[in-house]
Amino acid sequence: MKIILLLFISMLSFTSCGNNESNKKEAVIYQCPMKCEGEKTFNTSGSCSVCKMDLKPVASAENVLSTEVSDSSIFNLTTKWNTEEGATIQLKELKGKTMVMVMIYTNCKAACPRLVADMRNIEKQVPEKNLEDVQFVLVSIDPETDTPKRLKEFAIENYMDGEQWTFLQGTVSSVREFANVLAVKYKEISPMDFSHSNIISVFDKNGELIHQQEGLGVDNKETVSKIIETSSK
Amino acid sequence: MNTILKLIICVILFWGTKGNSQPEMAPIKGEAYIPLYGRDSLLVTIVDFKMDVYPVTNQEYLKFVKENPKWKRSKVISLFADKSYLIKWASDTTFGKSQSSKAPVTNVSWFAANAYCECQGKRLPTVDEWEYVAMANEKQPDARQIKTYNEYILSWYEKPKTFNNNIGSTFKNYWNVYDLHGLVWEWTSDFNSVLVSGESRKDVDNDSNLFCGSAAIGATDLMNYAAFMRYAVRGSLKAKYTMQNLGFRCVK
Numbered sequence: 259m260k261i262i263l264l265l266f267i268s269m270l271s272f273t274s275c276g277n278n279e280s281n282k283k284e285a286v287i288y289q290c291p292m293k294c295e296g297e298k299t300f301n302t303s304g305s306c307s308v309c310k311m312d313l314k315p316v317a318s319a320e321n322v323l324s325t326e327v328s329d330s331s332i333f334n335l336t337t338k339w340n341t342e343e344g345a346t347i348q349l350k351e352l353k354g355k356t357m358v359m360v361m362i363y364t365n366c367k368a369a370c371p372r373l374v375a376d377m378r379n380i381e382k383q384v385p386e387k388n389l390e391d392v393q394f395v396l397v398s399i400d401p402e403t404d405t406p407k408r409l410k411e412f413a414i415e416n417y418m419d420g421e422q423w424t425f426l427q428g429t430v431s432s433v434r435e436f437a438n439v440l441a442v443k444y445k446e447i448s449p450m451d452f453s454h455s456n457i458i459s460v461f462d463k464n465g466e467l468i469h470q471q472e473g474l475g476v477d478n479k480e481t482v483s484k485i486i487e488t489s490s491k
Numbered sequence: 492m493n494t495i496l497k498l499i500i501c502v503i504l505f506w507g508t509k510g511n512s513q514p515e516m517a518p519i520k521g522e523a524y525i526p527l528y529g530r531d532s533l534l535v536t537i538v539d540f541k542m543d544v545y546p547v548t549n550q551e552y553l554k555f556v557k558e559n560p561k562w563k564r565s566k567v568i569s570l571f572a573d574k575s576y577l578i579k580w581a582s583d584t585t586f587g588k589s590q591s592s593k594a595p596v597t598n599v600s601w602f603a604a605n606a607y608c609e610c611q612g613k614r615l616p617t618v619d620e621w622e623y624v625a626m627a628n629e630k631q632p633d634a635r636q637i638k639t640y641n642e643y644i645l646s647w648y649e650k651p652k653t654f655n656n657n658i659g660s661t662f663k664n665y666w667n668v669y670d671l672h673g674l675v676w677e678w679t680s681d682f683n684s685v686l687v688s689g690e691s692r693k694d695v696d697n698d699s700n701l702f703c704g705s706a707a708i709g710a711t712d713l714m715n716y717a718a719f720m721r722y723a724v725r726g727s728l729k730a731k732y733t734m735q736n737l738g739f740r741c742v743k
Contacts, residue, residue: 329568431614431680438601438683438730439570445684 288313331465332439337432339397342409342425349465352424355393356489357461358481361433361442363400363452364412372474373456374416380458381422383482384489389422391463391489397426399444399452401433440470462488514551516541516743517667519624524633526622527718535619542616542624543740545595545658545669546677547607549586552596555607557584562603571602575733593657595675595738601730604678604739613741615680618725620742622718625672627665634665635715644672644717654736672717678739682725 289299290306290313305312327333333350340346360377362370377394384392396418398404404412409425412418428436437444444454460469460481469484521537556562563583567576577598579587586592599607601615608614616624628634628643635641647653654675661673671677728737 330570332570334568334570434681434683435602435605435730441683441729443683443726445681 290314328464328466330467332461332467333465335432335435335439337428337435339426339428339432340406341427342406342413344406347426352393352395353465354463355391356463356485357393357395357465358485359395359397359440359459359461360457361397361399361437361440361444361454363398364404364408365400366452369454369456369474373458374418376458376475376478378416378418380478380482380485383478384485388486388489392422392485393424394418394422395424395426397428397433397436399433399437399454401427401429440467460484460488514547515544517544519620519666519668519742521623522632524623524626526619527715527722535623537620537623540616540620541743542620542666542668543613543742544667546675546738546740547596547604548593548658549580549590549596550592552599552607553584553586553592555610559606559610562606567603569731571731572600573731573733575735576600576603578733579735589655591655591657594655595658595670597654597675597735597738598733599678599737599739600733601678601682601728603733605680607739608741611741613743615678615739616742617681618679618684618722621671621677621679622721624664624666624668627668629662629664632665635718641715641717647673648717648720654738675736675738676721676724676734678737679725682728683730 288301288303290309290311292306292309292311300313303313327350333348333353335349338346338348358377358380360373362373364370374396377396381389381392381394396409398409404425404427406425406427409427410419413423413425440457440459442455442457444452446452456472456474458471458478458481459467460471462468468488469481471478471481518541519537519539521539523534523536525533526535560566561568564577564580565583575598577596579590579598581587605615626633626635628637628640631637653673656674658674659669661670663669664671
């Protein structure tokens with residue numbers, strides 16, 4: 259009986275201790291990868307006293323994204339998209355990065371080259387260290403023409419073939435739905451041409467719209483600062 | 492023998508219920524026509540399709556909501572519908588006091604309407620399809636030049652609260668479709684192709700002539716004031732908006 263009580267007390271102190279340790283902010287927290295001692299964490303690197311494996315750093319609570327998708331998040335859209343690399347993805351797979359989105363089509367001669375230039379211009383102003391937390395997404399308005407292959411060619415032609423650029427091909431209905439989410443209006447005015455509004459949208463890591471820039475060649479200072487702000491969090 | 496008989500009865504029953512639960516649809520024969528705002532060539536070609544004879548009712552929408560709880564008023568997410576979604580309903584699954592179960596469902600967003608039609612294996616009509624069927628009066632497929640047709644629509648625009656009326660309470664048109672004018676406005680799949688919103692006014696070159704005076708000059712049909720109104724409303728909508736006089740119907 260006594261032994262059980264003792265064990266119980268030691269466990270209590272043990273867990274509360276663990277809590278204290280993980281409550282410390284900013285510090286890197288280490289944990290045995292095999293969890294030999296349960297959820298016990300350490301402030302310094304070293305090896306596990308039970309299995310002798312090297313302790314691994316664990317992400318602190320603030321850096322962990324909520325697994326819940328909020329009401330107004332675009333990750334609620336479950337449609338599938340083809341990327342220029344030939345992969346099939348859902349939008350929520352982009353979770354964790356700040357997203358800068360625009361709708362274009364590759365046949366476009368008038369507004370799109372300028373929109374694309376605006377995107378490149380914005381990308382240039384984002385500091386290197388933020389860049390890996392930012393994804394620039396270009397969604398095609400013309401899913402019938404803009405196949406992954408064509409999008410890839412477009413990416414290369416426009417020097418937008420880096421990791422930070424993603425091109426998406428949907429279906430006529432998924433593009434319509436997506437445009438509705440962005441409040442982008444567009445209309446096919448001939449088999450080769452679309453009329454469309456020029457909006458660049460910024461979404462945070464949880465897919466919530468935080469900023470929209472309207473127009474061509476407009477001052478993008480605010481857009482850039484929003485991107486930096488959300489990607490450095 | 493007995494089992495065969497039972498089977499046959501079952502099948503008949505099944506067909507019977509299926510026929511009852513599926514709302515009637517009217518076949519629409521497509522043709523090229525000139526809508527108020529078309530493409531560069533002006534002529535728009537409509538391919539044959541079927542259209543619901545009536546707008547979707549409160550009753551029908553209730554069934555949908557029960558089968559798809561994520562579209563209940565308390566469950567719907569703000570990405571897909573604004574705060575006034577189904578606001579006149581008393582609760583998630585009961586109508587308001589003054590609401591008829593046979594009245595068209597309103598206060599639904601584009602996302603909701605789109606999901607409803609997809610669930611039925613149908614879709615929302617395009618603006619061009621909707622306008623094509625709606626330019627008919629009782630007798631003619633294209634009544635846009637007829638004075639009484641335009642007067643009827645405009646007098647409806649002046650009548651308050653027609654959204655409370657039951658489906659089928661207006662006229663049956665040339666295509667055997669009811670209530671395109673006289674009850675509620677209706678969602679279309681590509682309503683966002685009308686480039687007259689706040690966003691597009693600034694930066695979209697093409698449809699700026701939809702506005703005011705220049706709109707009237709640029710349009711193909713100067714008599715069709717009622718159609719101007721419809722295009723203007725579509726242009727002002729966002730997909731998550733809901734309005735008490737905006738419902739929908741599906742096509743196939």
